[in-house]
Amino acid sequence: MIHINCVWIGGDKRVSTFCTKRFSENDIWLAREIKKKRKKFYFVRSKFEDDVENEIKKKKNKGKPKKDLESILKQKVYEDCKKNLEEFECEDNIFVIDSYEKGSYDFERFETHLIHDALNISDGKHLAITSCLTVMTISTINEMKNVLEKRIPKIALSAAFALRIKDTDVTILKEEMEFYKQQFNLDEISLRRDAEVSNITERLSEIEESMKHIEKESNEMEELNEIDNLIPFLPLINIRKTYKASKIWLQKALERITEKAVDVNLTMMEGLAHD
Known part of the structure; x- marks a missing residue:
C-alpha cells in the first residue's frame, strides 16, 4: 500500500x-x-x-x-x-x-526547485518560503547564491546613482547585505528560531558573534572606504567608481555570507540528527 x-x-x-x-x-x-x-x-x-x-x-x-x-x-x-x-x-x-x-x-532536488522558483516570482515570495526552511542543503545554498549574484549589477548601479546625502549609496549596499542574510536565514530572528528547532541553542551566541564579525569585516573593506571618500562634487567620477567598488563589495559580502550559511546549516543538520 x-x-x-x-x-x-x-x-x-x-x-x-x-x-x-x-x-x-x-x-x-x-x-x-x-x-x-x-x-x-x-x-x-x-x-x-x-x-x-x-x-x-x-x-x-x-x-x-x-x-x-x-x-x-x-x-x-x-x-x-x-x-x-x-x-x-x-x-x-x-x-x-x-x-x-x-x-x-529527493529533498535536495525539491528544495532547489522551490528556492529557484520562488526567486523567479519575487523577492517577497522567496523570503516567505525560505523563512519556513529550517535547514538548507549545500546545493540549495549555492543555487541561492547564484541567483542572488544576478542582483549585484542592479544594486551596484542603484548605489552609483544614489545622491550623496547621508551616505545613501553605502546604505543601499548595507541593506542588500541584510537582504542576503535574510535569504539564508542568518538574520537575528531566523537564527534564534532555527537554533531552537535544530536543538543548537547552546551554539547560538557563537553563531551570532561570527555574524557580527562578518559585518565588521565588511564595513572595514577597502571598497566601502573608497566609496565613503569619493569627492561629492565630481558626479561622473563618483558614478563610475562607486559602481565598480559596489560590485566588488557586494560579491565579497555574498561570498562570506554563503560560507557562513553552509557552516550554520551543517551545524543545524547535526543538531537535528541528535534529536
Missing part, C-alpha cells in the same frame, strides 16, 4: 499541498482546480522512511538490503504519481522525501 503525502504550496506561479493519505479523488480534484488557475504545482511524497521501515519488518523481505527496498518503493511512488497525475504533465515536479533525514531521497 502506498501512502501519499502531497504538498500544494500557494504562490503566484507555482502551487503545492501536504496531505497524509493514499492518492485520492480529492487530490485529483485539487490538481485540476490548480490547473484551471493556470498554476503549476509540486507533488511531494513525505514520511517515505516510514514505508521503508514497514517493508523491512515484513517476513517476505527478510534479509533484503534496505537500499533495494527503498529503490523498489520509490519507483512505486513515482509510477503511482505519474499515473494519477498524467494529465497534468508534472513528472519533473514529483518528489520523494523523508521528514527527518533532510539529505535523503
Whole structure:
C-alpha cells in the first residue's frame, strides 16, 4: 500500500499541498482546480522512511538490503504519481522525501526547485518560503547564491546613482547585505528560531558573534572606504567608481555570507540528527 503525502504550496506561479493519505479523488480534484488557475504545482511524497521501515519488518523481505527496498518503493511512488497525475504533465515536479533525514531521497532536488522558483516570482515570495526552511542543503545554498549574484549589477548601479546625502549609496549596499542574510536565514530572528528547532541553542551566541564579525569585516573593506571618500562634487567620477567598488563589495559580502550559511546549516543538520 502506498501512502501519499502531497504538498500544494500557494504562490503566484507555482502551487503545492501536504496531505497524509493514499492518492485520492480529492487530490485529483485539487490538481485540476490548480490547473484551471493556470498554476503549476509540486507533488511531494513525505514520511517515505516510514514505508521503508514497514517493508523491512515484513517476513517476505527478510534479509533484503534496505537500499533495494527503498529503490523498489520509490519507483512505486513515482509510477503511482505519474499515473494519477498524467494529465497534468508534472513528472519533473514529483518528489520523494523523508521528514527527518533532510539529505535523503529527493529533498535536495525539491528544495532547489522551490528556492529557484520562488526567486523567479519575487523577492517577497522567496523570503516567505525560505523563512519556513529550517535547514538548507549545500546545493540549495549555492543555487541561492547564484541567483542572488544576478542582483549585484542592479544594486551596484542603484548605489552609483544614489545622491550623496547621508551616505545613501553605502546604505543601499548595507541593506542588500541584510537582504542576503535574510535569504539564508542568518538574520537575528531566523537564527534564534532555527537554533531552537535544530536543538543548537547552546551554539547560538557563537553563531551570532561570527555574524557580527562578518559585518565588521565588511564595513572595514577597502571598497566601502573608497566609496565613503569619493569627492561629492565630481558626479561622473563618483558614478563610475562607486559602481565598480559596489560590485566588488557586494560579491565579497555574498561570498562570506554563503560560507557562513553552509557552516550554520551543517551545524543545524547535526543538531537535528541528535534529536
